[in-house]
Amino acid sequence: MRTILVSNRLPMTVSVDDGQIAITPSTGGLATGLRGPHQKNGGLWVGWPGDVSNVGPDQRESLDQRLVEQRAVPLHLTDEEHERYYQGFANGVLWPLFHYLLDKVALESRDFEVYRSVNERFADTVAERYRAGDLIWVHDYQLMLLPAMLRERLPDARIGFFLHIPFPSSEVFRILPWRTPILEGLLGADVIGFHTLTYMRHFAGSLLRTLGLESQVDRLTYQGRAIRLGAFPMGVDADSFATMADSVDVLAATDTIRKEANDRKILLGVDRLDYTKGLPRRLLAFKRFLERRPDLCDKVRFIQVAVPSREGIGPYEALRRQVDELLGHINGRFGTAAAVPVHYLYRTFSQTELAAMYRAADVMVITPLRDGMNLVAKEYCACRTDDDGVLILSEFAGASAELGEAIRVNPYDIDQLSLAYEQALEMKPAERATRMRALRQRVQNNSVHRWVRCFLEMLTETPEGTPGTRSSFTPKAIMNRIIEDVGSAAGLHVFLDYDGTLMPFVSAPELAAPDDELRALLVSLVARPGTRAHMVSGRRKDDLERWFGDLGMGLYAEHGLWLKPPGEDWVSLTEPIVSWKEKVRTIMEEFLDRVPGSFIEDKTAAVVWHYRDAEPEFAAHQAKELRTDLTAVLSNVPVEVLQGDRIIEVRMHGVHKGAIVQRILAEQPGAVILALGDDRTDEDMFAALPPEGYGIHVGPQPSKARYNLRDAVAARAFLRRLLGTGVPALALIPTNPLSLTSESPFRARLSGFQSFNC
Ligand code: ADQ
Numbered sequence: 100m101r102t103i104l105v106s107n108r109l110p111m112t113v114s115v116d117d118g119q120i121a122i123t124p125s126t127g128g129l130a131t132g133l134r135g136p137h138q139k140n141g142g143l144w145v146g147w148p149g150d151v152s153n154v155g156p157d158q159r160e161s162l163d164q165r166l167v168e169q170r171a172v173p174l175h176l177t178d179e180e181h182e183r184y185y186q187g188f189a190n191g192v193l194w195p196l197f198h199y200l201l202d203k204v205a206l207e208s209r210d211f212e213v214y215r216s217v218n219e220r221f222a223d224t225v226a227e228r229y230r231a232g233d234l235i236w237v238h239d240y241q242l243m244l245l246p247a248m249l250r251e252r253l254p255d256a257r258i259g260f261f262l263h264i265p266f267p268s269s270e271v272f273r274i275l276p277w278r279t280p281i282l283e284g285l286l287g288a289d290v291i292g293f294h295t296l297t298y299m300r301h302f303a304g305s306l307l308r309t310l311g312l313e314s315q316v317d318r319l320t321y322q323g324r325a326i327r328l329g330a331f332p333m334g335v336d337a338d339s340f341a342t343m344a345d346s347v348d349v350l351a352a353t354d355t356i357r358k359e360a361n362d363r364k365i366l367l368g369v370d371r372l373d374y375t376k377g378l379p380r381r382l383l384a385f386k387r388f389l390e391r392r393p394d395l396c397d398k399v400r401f402i403q404v405a406v407p408s409r410e411g412i413g414p415y416e417a418l419r420r421q422v423d424e425l426l427g428h429i430n431g432r433f434g435t436a437a438a439v440p441v442h443y444l445y446r447t448f449s450q451t452e453l454a455a456m457y458r459a460a461d462v463m464v465i466t467p468l469r470d471g472m473n474l475v476a477k478e479y480c481a482c483r484t485d486d487d488g489v490l491i492l493s494e495f496a497g498a499s500a501e502l503g504e505a506i507r508v509n510p511y512d513i514d515q516l517s518l519a520y521e522q523a524l525e526m527k528p529a530e531r532a533t534r535m536r537a538l539r540q541r542v543q544n545n546s547v548h549r550w551v552r553c554f555l556e557m558l559t560e561t562p563e564g565t566p567g568t569r570s571s572f573t574p575k576a577i578m579n580r581i582i583e584d585v586g587s588a589a590g591l592h593v594f595l596d597y598d599g600t601l602m603p604f605v606s607a608p609e610l611a612a613p614d615d616e617l618r619a620l621l622v623s624l625v626a627r628p629g630t631r632a633h634m635v636s637g638r639r640k641d642d643l644e645r646w647f648g649d650l651g652m653g654l655y656a657e658h659g660l661w662l663k664p665p666g667e668d669w670v671s672l673t674e675p676i677v678s679w680k681e682k683v684r685t686i687m688e689e690f691l692d693r694v695p696g697s698f699i700e701d702k703t704a705a706v707v708w709h710y711r712d713a714e715p716e717f718a719a720h721q722a723k724e725l726r727t728d729l730t731a732v733l734s735n736v737p738v739e740v741l742q743g744d745r746i747i748e749v750r751m752h753g754v755h756k757g758a759i760v761q762r763i764l765a766e767q768p769g770a771v772i773l774a775l776g777d778d779r780t781d782e783d784m785f786a787a788l789p790p791e792g793y794g795i796h797v798g799p800q801p802s803k804a805r806y807n808l809r810d811a812v813a814a815r816a817f818l819r820r821l822l823g824t825g826v827p828a829l830a831l832i833p834t835n836p837l838s839l840t841s842e843s844p845f846r847a848r849l850s851g852f853q854s855f856n857c
Pocket residue numbers: 127128263264333369370371404405406446447448449453470471472473474475476478
């Protein structure tokens with residue numbers, strides 16, 4: 100199976116030396132980890148090759164050719180695209196917001212459109228290369244719209260997405276003006292991966308708050324597709340770091356670093372120079388440590404390595420100046436003619452040079468304000484095959500969830516951090532060894548190779564497209580065939596649920612009165628020769644009577660407790676047993692007080708708690724509790740506790756929509772039945788259908804129905820097509836049923852079908 104990897108940058112750097120193009124593979128964690136899937140079965144990697152403006156126009160083609168030979172598909176960005184998609188939107192808006200640094204978010208951004216158009220370009224490039232059966236794995240915050248764009252182009256493809264940075268709490272995420280397209284973009288994927296369970300929960304919370312979409316821990320259904328969410332903590336290539344750290348060259352370089360430190364204990368920081376990494380507070384904490392322990396001033400050395408990053412951009416320039424000032428201040432105040440306490444190295448180092456520093460450091464200081472994972476922490480542990488060294492780690496780095504034996508600190512608490520330096524420097528060798536052994540073991544077990552394997556395994560498990568289950572909704576051609584089949588049937592019964600099936604949900608049940616168009620549609624359906632229409636709802640009979648009593652349909656209220664054949668009175672199909680209602684109401688009233696915005700609806704043989712308008716996360720949680728309480732209290736009572744769409748309903752046992760279907764079939768064996776419904780209570784109806792019946796589920800959730808339509812709009816369009824001849828002119832349809840007189844043409848038409856016996 101071939102994998103197409105997609106990331107903003109290709110895992111290689113292009114340079115030109117003396118007119119000669121050189122392509123150097125990256126050594127970063129991601130490139131190393133993904134080398135396997137990239138090289139296996141002719142895998143491809145799509146991405147930006149970096150700024151190649153120094154490659155002459157005559158050499159461009161040969162550059163692209165050479166990249167293609169390495170199975171890299173270059174997507175060149177114009178200066179404007181780079182400036183606005185990458186710097187402007189990805190790094191100027193998404194990066195600070197996802198790291199909770201709201202003051203760094205660009206005040207005003209007009210770059211989203213360019214972000215969208217570059218994502219489109221990626222989608223076109225991937226779609227051109229895609230072959231049936233490929234896995235597509237998209238990486239990171241620069242490409243969050245890409246999964247949905249790919250889904251549009253390749254409905255049956257298996258698409259994975261991994262976010263390398265944190266996913267913030269929904270309280271922060273919802274600040275983003277483009278929150279809806281970003282979430283919808285991600286939902287194009289089959290598997291959405293995060294470094295930690297916390298980020299995954301935050302994402303699920305944002306889906307609920309922003310799109311009203313509920314997920315069940317690690318899965319959800321969206322537009323008829325099952326989507327998996329997963330926590331996949333990324334690791335490093337621990338074995339190769341360990342081997343490198345034990346090599347003669349690295350051990351020699353380690354020795355040199357130690358000798359240069361002249362018996363001073365070494366604290367080490369290694370970061371990209373980014374405002375998320377917490378450098379200024381780390382240095383301030385070191386200053387406080389030196390102030391408190393002047394006796395140690397000449398006994399410690401802080402080596403801070405900073406890789407230049409995103410140079411020339413406002414907040415990064417400001418950070419560079421701030422760090423320079425702090426360094427000057429600390430070294431000026433605590434330095435001597437012989438030595439300065441902080442050694443600052445502002446450049447890139449090779450992996451072996453880094454390994455030597457890791458090996459030499461008594462204390463590794465990693466204090467990001469937020470960090471998706473932080474691989475440096477893991478590289479440090481992997482290199483410490485000598486089971487020595489102490490790791491100080493921010494609790495706001497994703498790695499902190501795994502590396503419990505580190506000294507975990509709040510990077511904002513400068514006092515605590517300065518005490519952590521002291522604790523680390525004074526830790527006894529036995530404790531250092533115990534902690535480091537455990538850390539290294541875990542880093543080794545959770546290597547980058549395992550990360551790749553776990554993610555791709557989950558993506559591979561995703562079944563390839565089967566109509567109706569994952570590649571969205573039942574195709575129109577199949578729906579047209581149903582119309583042809585039922586259209587010619589002699590005795591057709593159409594069972595229609597109302598809320599959610601013919602009518603989108605509204606906040607209060609009484610606001611969902613049918614519009615003129617719907618009433619017209621129902622009138623035509625009733626008028627259709629050989630057709631009997633039944634409205635089968637969970638609503639009270641007064642609602643159905645008010646809205647549909649004049650249309651000549653069979654009406655079933657409260658899921659079939661009440662029946663009204665056209666032109667007749669309501670009758671109850673079962674004797675309502677309601678002795679339990681008081682008990683249920685008392686319990687629900689407790690939840691009514693707890694959850695503002697919720698309310699209780701009383702029916703003859705059912706009580707319903709609605710929470711559509713309540714705070715979604717809290718209400719969903721309370722709904723679970725209510726269900727548990729009700730189920731426990733009502734265990735010996737003949738009722739059912741049902742979870743509907745933002746409702747909990749307790750209803751009398753044995754009354755369900757399936758019984759209505761059975762009743763019709765008993766009366767008229769061989770009747771052709773078409774049933775449309777959207778929620779849990781309609782599943783009983785679908786389950787009762789004979790094999791030759793037609794069940795159509797409205798909405799994206801999984802269902803027993805064989806066919807599915809997107810929403811109420813699609814359901815109405817389907818019924819209109821069934822009618823074929825269109826609907827009567829609206830002018831004929833009275834909006835207020837009470838205005839009907841027995842002489843009206845409308846009533847005259849109805850009388851014709853009252854001979855139908857529902
Ligand atoms: P980064 O923010 O770049 O990555 P990190 O995970 O620490 O952060 O990776 C940095 C990498 O750069 C490490 O592999 C390190 O060895 C290397 N590096 C650091 N200093 C260097 C130097 N001076 N010279 C050369 N190399 C140096 C993003 C997210 C992280 C997430 C990773 C992976 O921000 O949270 O862990 O992706 O998903």
